[in-house]
Amino acid sequence: MREILMTRPLINRQYSVCARHIDRHHTRLIFEPTFEAAAVAYVEDFHPPSADAQMTILVRDVESGHEHCFRIDLETGQANACG
DSSP, X not given: OOOOOOOOOOOOEEEEEEETTSOGGGOEEEEESXXXXXXXXHHHHHOOOOSSSEEEEEEEETTTOOXXXXXXXXXXXXXXXXX
């Protein structure tokens, strides 16, 4: 008997996102399915001009309070966890 795997569609969650080097008043609420997607969306849509090739982005899940940090390469769009 074949097993049928059911996958759940990703559901957008509400994230509070800001760049580490910018004041908190630049925080945005973003709806995306993952922490990483929220970080990339912030950089694509809201980031102010930066002379650096990378930005450090803090992403907090509004419902759970969990927070993740990402370094985004502004040239490639690649996101890596801070560490």
